[in-house]
Amino acid sequence: MFFVFEGPDGSGKSTQMALFAEWLRGRGLDVVLCRDPGSTALGEAIRQLLLNPAGAPIGRRSEMLLYMAARAQMVDEVIAPALAAGKAVVSDRYLLANLVYQGYGRGLDLETIRSIGVVATAGCLPDLSLVLDLPAAAAAARLQRPLDRMERESEQFREAVRAGYLELARQNPEGIRVIDAGRPVEVVHQDVRQAALAVLERADNSRASADRKRRP
Numbered sequence: 001m002f003f004v005f006e007g008p009d010g011s012g013k014s015t016q017m018a019l020f021a022e023w024l025r026g027r028g029l030d031v032v033l034c035r036d037p038g039s040t041a042l043g044e045a046i047r048q049l050l051l052n053p054a055g056a057p058i059g060r061r062s063e064m065l066l067y068m069a070a071r072a073q074m075v076d077e078v079i080a081p082a083l084a085a086g087k088a089v090v091s092d093r094y095l096l097a098n099l100v101y102q103g104y105g106r107g108l109d110l111e112t113i114r115s116i117g118v119v120a121t122a123g124c125l126p127d128l129s130l131v132l133d134l135p136a137a138a139a140a141a142r143l144q145r146p147l148d149r150m151e152r153e154s155e156q157f158r159e160a161v162r163a164g165y166l167e168l169a170r171q172n173p174e175g176i177r178v179i180d181a182g183r184p185v186e187v188v189h190q191d192v193r194q195a196a197l198a199v200l201e202r203a204d205n206s207r208a209s210a211d212r213k214r215r216p
Contacts, residue, residue: 001029001083001088001089001127001199001200001203002079002083002088002089002091002124002125002126002127003020003088003089003090003091003126003127003128003129003130003196003199004090004091004092004093004094004096004126004128004129004130005017005020005090005091005092005093005129005130005132006093006094006096006097006100006129006130006131006132006165006176007131007132007133007134007139007165007181008134008136008139008140008158008161008162009139009143009148009150009151010134010138010139010140010141010142010143011132011133011134011139011142011181012132012142012181012185012188013092013093013132014092015185016130016132016181016185016188016189016192017033017090017092019185019189019192020090020189020192020193020196021033021090023189023193024088024090027200029087029088030085030086030087030088031087031088031089031090032078032079032082032087032088032089032090033090033091033092034074034078034079034089034090034091034092035091035092035093036067036070036071036074036091036092036093036094036097037050037066037067037070037071037074038070038074039074039077039078040070040073040074040077040078042069042070042073043070043071043073043074046066046067046069046070047070049066050063050066050067050070050149050150051148051149051150052148052149053147053148053149053152055149060102060106060107060108061108063102063106064098064102064106064108064113064116065116067097067098067102068098068116068117068119068120069120071094071095071098071117071120071121072119072120072121072122074091075120075121075122075124076122079091079124080122080124083124091126094121094126094129095114095117095120095121095125096129096131096165096168096176098113098117099113099114099117099164099168100161100164100165100168101150101161101164103164104160104161104163104164104167105153105157105158105160105161105164126175127175127199128175128176128177128195128196128199129175129176129177130177130179130192130195130196131165131166131169131176131177131178131179132179132181132188133162133165133166133178133179133180133181134162134180134181134182135159135162135182136155136158136159136161136162137155138182139158140155140158165178166178177195179191179192179195
């Protein structure tokens, strides 16, 4: 099973991922955590290029392709092997982030991003994306640290990103669930668990069916 946490910086992704991973482990699952971009030597190097506010200017197409390159490496080194071994993968961002940041935010064509994403991920897509939703100003107010290059974007850009998340969730309510991140941590966690239960139940039913077919 493959779960992705999405949403703006400041929405509580790290906290909710940690709680979710602990809950999955409590259900007997082996959990692999990763972040996009990152989680591999190449991915972390690309992450530094992308997020360093003092780095060289990056065009919007180059930016999108750099994210894709980091993701391709992460799929090959981390995600695909973990899934093949029967582990649960929980990622901080994935392809959906490209669609909203470079599509809705930067204005690149969504279908072009999707097409490149299919190549970059080798078709490895999440079972569920959980979007922690928070208004741009509220999310920014939570960041009590130096901001990276993407976090320094305008509120208009960040609101366009938020609108992208909400629109894509509206188009795909089964694969993308929006959760109000402005509430207490435990309340948000309860909603995350509830959203994930359907995926876990489908996986359990699939395994049970496969076991029945193997019986003599």
